[in-house]
Amino acid sequence: MILEIKDLHVSASDKMILDGLNLTIKQGEFHVLMGPNGSGKTTLAKAVMGYPGLKITKGDILVDGKSILGLSTDRIAKLGLFLQFQAPVEIDGVGFVNFLKSSLESINDKTLNTREFMKDVKDYSAALKMDKGVVGRSLNKGFSGGEKKKAEILQMALINPKLAILDEPDSGLDIDAIKVVAENINNIAKKNNQSLLVITHYNRILSYMKPEFVHVISHGRIVKEGSLELIEHLEKSGYEEFEDHNR
Numbered sequence: 001m002i003l004e005i006k007d008l009h010v011s012a013s014d015k016m017i018l019d020g021l022n023l024t025i026k027q028g029e030f031h032v033l034m035g036p037n038g039s040g041k042t043t044l045a046k047a048v049m050g051y052p053g054l055k056i057t058k059g060d061i062l063v064d065g066k067s068i069l070g071l072s073t074d075r076i077a078k079l080g081l082f083l084q085f086q087a088p089v090e091i092d093g094v095g096f097v098n099f100l101k102s103s104l105e106s107i108n109d110k111t112l113n114t115r116e117f118m119k120d121v122k123d124y125s126a127a128l129k130m131d132k133g134v135v136g137r138s139l140n141k142g143f144s145g146g147e148k149k150k151a152e153i154l155q156m157a158l159i160n161p162k163l164a165i166l167d168e169p170d171s172g173l174d175i176d177a178i179k180v181v182a183e184n185i186n187n188i189a190k191k192n193n194q195s196l197l198v199i200t201h202y203n204r205i206l207s208y209m210k211p212e213f214v215h216v217i218s219h220g221r222i223v224k225e226g227s228l229e230l231i232e233h234l235e236k237s238g239y240e241e242f243e244d245h246n247r
């Protein structure tokens with residue numbers, strides 16, 4: 001069991017956002033979390049990664065059987081969790097490749113062989129069809145939306161986490177880029193036997209991926225679980241049937 005989320009209640013600024021959420025992910029499993037805007041998807045990702053602005057009022061989050069409540073994002077990353085944010089930050093003056101190398105070294109507590117590291121960067125960025133010039137730039141500075149997303153997938157490939165949580169890896173991408181990003185996520189996770197939690201609002205990206213478990217979130221709770229057929233069903237009928245208008 002890599003990740004166990006038990007009866008999780010999370011609030012921010014006195015507003016209850018997650019309201020008794022349960023989710024379990026085992027090694028090598030591919031899960032998808034879908035739900036309408038504002039249902040709590042990003043909050044769940046942030047809560048798992050120890051985001052400081054959130055208050056966990058009830059429940060628990062366990063990684064490899066141990067509670068991670070109260071741990072810093074850094075410590076959680078060292079346990080093997082990786083989070084791709086919906087809107088990656090821009091940092092001026094920090095070279096993209098240097099940033100990748102130092103974040104990798106900090107997570108693994110060891111110095112990397114530059115030649116091997118650069119070979120991995122080259123191979124993965126080619127698979128992602130990233131422009132060669134991107135690699136020399138400042139972190140995310142002047143990256144297009146698509147380049148930022150690809151840069152994050154490159155980071156995931158290099159870090160090789162036990163579990164990657166990808167929050168809307170399809171947002172801001174054109175159709176060609178969605179296909180490249182989705183196929184790379186799939187291939188990288190499979191090759192390294194990583195677990196995946198892909199969060200998305202739309203199902204287009206899922207036509208290029210093969211998730212095994214689908215969870216639907218509404219008002220901070222999982223309201224429906226199933227396999228790929230659930231995505232097809234959602235495509236036809238939307239989220240409306242899962243809405244509880246009394247809450």
Ligand SMILES: Nc1ncnc2c1ncn2[C@@H]1O[C@H](COP(=O)(O)OP(=O)(O)O)[C@@H](O)[C@H]1O
Pocket residue numbers: 012013015017035036037038039040041042043044053
């Ligand atoms: N820091 C915060 N303070 C107050 N409300 C928040 C905060 N973060 C998120 N929310 C609210 O919680 C709800 C869920 O947000 P979010 O998790 O971003 O949804 P999703 O990613 O599913 O679109 C929204 O109503 C949002 O406005």
Ligand SMILES: [Mg+2]
Pocket residue numbers: 041042043086167
């Ligand atoms: Mg979100």
